[in-house]
Amino acid sequence: FALCKMYICFTVIAGLAILSFFFLRTRFPYLGEDCAYILRSIKLGFRLIKYKKVKPFYSVLDCFLDAAKRHPSKIFLHFEGREYTYGEVDKLSNKVARALQAEARLKKGDVVALFLANEPSFVWTWLGLAKLGCPAALLNFNIRSKSLLHCFSCCSAKVIIASSELQDAVEEVLPTLREQGISVYLLSEACSIQGINTLSDKISQASDQPLSWDLRANVNIRSTALYIYTSGTTGLPKAAVVTQERVWAASFIQAACGITSEDIFYVNLPLYHSAGFLIGMVGSIERGNTIVLKRKFSASQFWSDCRKYNVTVMQYIGETMRYLCNAPKKDNEKNHGVKFAIGNGVRTDIWSEFLNRFGDIKVRELYAATEGNIGFINYTSKIGAVGRVNFFFFPFTLIKFDIEKEEPVRNSEGLCIEAARGETGLLVGKVTQRSPFVGYAGNQQQTEKKRLRDVLKKGDLYFNTGDLLRFDHMNFVYFQDRVGDTFRWKGENVATSEVADILTMAPCILEANVYGVKVEGHEGRIGMAAVLLKEGEDFDCLQTYKQVVNYLPAYARPRFIRIQPCLEMTGTFKMKKVKLVEEGFNPAHMEDPLYFLDTEKKMYVPLTEDIYRAIACREIKL
Numbered sequence: 001f002a003l004c005k006m007y008i009c010f011t012v013i014a015g016l017a018i019l020s021f022f023f024l025r026t027r028f029p030y031l032g033e034d035c036a037y038i039l040r041s042i043k044l045g046f047r048l049i050k051y052k053k054v055k056p057f058y059s060v061l062d063c064f065l066d067a068a069k070r071h072p073s074k075i076f077l078h079f080e081g082r083e084y085t086y087g088e089v090d091k092l093s094n095k096v097a098r099a100l101q102a103e104a105r106l107k108k109g110d111v112v113a114l115f116l117a118n119e120p121s122f123v124w125t126w127l128g129l130a131k132l133g134c135p136a137a138l139l140n141f142n143i144r145s146k147s148l149l150h151c152f153s154c155c156s157a158k159v160i161i162a163s164s165e166l167q168d169a170v171e172e173v174l175p176t177l178r179e180q181g182i183s184v185y186l187l188s189e190a191c192s193i194q195g196i197n198t199l200s201d202k203i204s205q206a207s208d209q210p211l212s213w214d215l216r217a218n219v220n221i222r223s224t225a226l227y228i229y230t231s232g233t234t235g236l237p238k239a240a241v242v243t244q245e246r247v248w249a250a251s252f253i254q255a256a257c258g259i260t261s262e263d264i265f266y267v268n269l270p271l272y273h274s275a276g277f278l279i280g281m282v283g284s285i286e287r288g289n290t291i292v293l294k295r296k297f298s299a300s301q302f303w304s305d306c307r308k309y310n311v312t313v314m315q316y317i318g319e320t321m322r323y324l325c326n327a328p329k330k331d332n333e334k335n336h337g338v339k340f341a342i343g344n345g346v347r348t349d350i351w352s353e354f355l356n357r358f359g360d361i362k363v364r365e366l367y368a369a370t371e372g373n374i375g376f377i378n379y380t381s382k383i384g385a386v387g388r389v390n391f392f393f394f395p396f397t398l399i400k401f402d403i404e405k406e407e408p409v410r411n412s413e414g415l416c417i418e419a420a421r422g423e424t425g426l427l428v429g430k431v432t433q434r435s436p437f438v439g440y441a442g443n444q445q446q447t448e449k450k451r452l453r454d455v456l457k458k459g460d461l462y463f464n465t466g467d468l469l470r471f472d473h474m475n476f477v478y479f480q481d482r483v484g485d486t487f488r489w490k491g492e493n494v495a496t497s498e499v500a501d502i503l504t505m506a507p508c509i510l511e512a513n514v515y516g517v518k519v520e521g522h523e524g525r526i527g528m529a530a531v532l533l534k535e536g537e538d539f540d541c542l543q544t545y546k547q548v549v550n551y552l553p554a555y556a557r558p559r560f561i562r563i564q565p566c567l568e569m570t571g572t573f574k575m576k577k578v579k580l581v582e583e584g585f586n587p588a589h590m591e592d593p594l595y596f597l598d599t600e601k602k603m604y605v606p607l608t609e610d611i612y613r614a615i616a617c618r619e620i621k622l
């Protein structure tokens with residue numbers, strides 16, 4: 001996680017240099033906030049330096065064990081009306097570790113894939129694995145079949161643990177898993193399917209005695225702690241390697257925002273992403289505070305949960321902020337204890353409306369990529385900004401980007417050109433020893449694709465975030481857009497080529513160009529595909545629907561399909577997208593036949609002007 005770098009590179013001298021630099025540069029309005037934030041960051045920087053040196057290595061698990069010793073009866077987790085103390089979670093994780101040790105014969109370093117819903121067992125199963133010195137791969141519980149197998153195999157796991165509610169998804173890929181000799185465990189007391197082992201019964205019989213520290217003696221700050229999946233720029237999701245150092249750095253975000261051990265943190269984002277897992281759950285372990293965990297985000301339960309559990313910190317993404325603002329107004333909306341909101345992707349208008357309706361909540365908007373080496377936090381609450389560049393924790397730059405060609409603009413010497421202040425550019429982070437780019441598990445090719453060379457000097461190396469940002473004259477950072485090969489919908493990144501691969505497996509489709517289009521009143525972009533049919537074939541509304549629904553999670557399915565007589569290519573044989581994105585899905589504006597994925601009729605249907613109108617006035621929910 002990117003923010004880490006900021007903490008790492010501190011020494012006293014750097015700190016002082018930065019401070020004096022900052023006193024000269026910063027204008028008056030943000031002085032207090034800048035100072036408080038910088039001082040907190042320097043303290044955290046020193047802690048990370050200490051963790052890098054101390055032997056034996058002090059991991060987040062050790063931090064959890066210390067918290068469980070310090071306050072065993074403090075509530076760690078609230079979930080659906082039940083509460084779990086630090087002491088209980090510690091014991092449960094001992095039981096999980098012992099059951100897995102006996103059943104799966106796990107050794108230190110073995111990777112275990114977790115295919116779990118957002119439920120408390122996610123937390124103690126991960127802690128149990130950490131006690132055995134085993135990294136966990138956090139599978140997205142929405143993925144199925146080909147994607148699921150791909151994600152599973154790219155982290156070289158030999159064991160998968162699944163929630164009982166995901167049994168069907170596991171059964172679907174079971175033949176392949178068995179062929180590969182994978183051990184499959186279900187968090188359930190009973191299961192009649194051959195090849196699926198139950199785990200809950202073994203966990204409840206296992207001893208809750210602590211495990212020997214020796215089991216994880218191999219773990220150090222550079223060890224892989226987790227694999228977290230990010231959407232591929234080409235093809236299937238990639239497993240970003242998250243080291244112990246990154247886990248620590250990401251867990252410091254709560255501390256950097258001023259969250260304390262007294263706070264109650266509301267985790268309503270999925271635990272398979274870094275936001276929910278690292279910033280939320282692991283950050284709460286680092287602070288020693290209490291988590292309210294939700295199976296999924298619910299706008300209607302949000303504020304009543306906050307009141308019921310005395311929540312003081314909420315987590316958000318742009319979509320959830322919008323859902324909260326779209327909910328019907330109530331009289332008691334400002335009656336809650338939420339002081340901070342931490343997240344990313346909220347748009348300026350929604351941010352202002354949110355503050356107007358729900359009161360004086362400090363919004364800490366941040367920008368970072370799971371695998372990246374750069375990050376920003378908006379610690380001063382400037383509406384719309386994702387951060388502030390007032391000092392150099394990590395070297396980065398914005399470079400001019402050609403949206404049409406989808407590549408950086410280069411000058412006659414072959415070097416990139418820095419974007420001017422106020423101008424939108426591609427964010428790239430310099431790869432150095434202190435801000436490394438670890439890359440993706442088992443995917444050298446994808447790792448290489450995120451590397452950008454000869455940026456400002458011949459032979460230099462940068463991490464390409466794929467994100468377009470802008471810095472203003474007050475040093476605030478604004479997220480603008482994402483370059484064309486992924487788009488975001490319902491808080492998930494969708495890789496266009498993965499969707500195209502699935503579409504072209506439908507018998508009538510020869511080629512597909514997938515992109516995201518904006519819909520009024522929604523965050524992100526919804527999936528759309530321009531397709532070329534095979535010669536002599538008609539568009540098969542039912543078969544294409546089945547193909548898409550069988551292989552893609554709901555957020556990745558193209559809701560609109562545009563049939564084209566040919567697909568336009570760029571000079572470098574990439575499909576042209578910019579014009580298609582601009583043209584959108586209004587049937588009045590194009591001749592090409594358009595289809596709409598109708599979730600009620602369970603097929604694609606011709607996109608009529610009536611349907612278009614119903615979408616625009618939100619009679620049809622997307």
Ligand SMILES: *[C@@H]1O[C@H](CO)[C@@H](O)[C@H](O)[C@H]1NC(C)=O
Pocket residue numbers: 308309310
């Ligand atoms: C919330 O705070 C109130 C008042 O301090 C307290 O009575 C109540 O028990 C708290 N609720 C929870 C779930 O901790």
Ligand SMILES: *[C@H]1O[C@H](CO)[C@@H](O)[C@H](O)[C@H]1NC(C)=O
Pocket residue numbers: 361362363364365377378379380381382383384385386387388476477
């Ligand atoms: C951060 O958010 C606050 C609102 O909570 C805002 O006043 C401040 O200007 C923001 N700062 C940045 C850098 O975005």
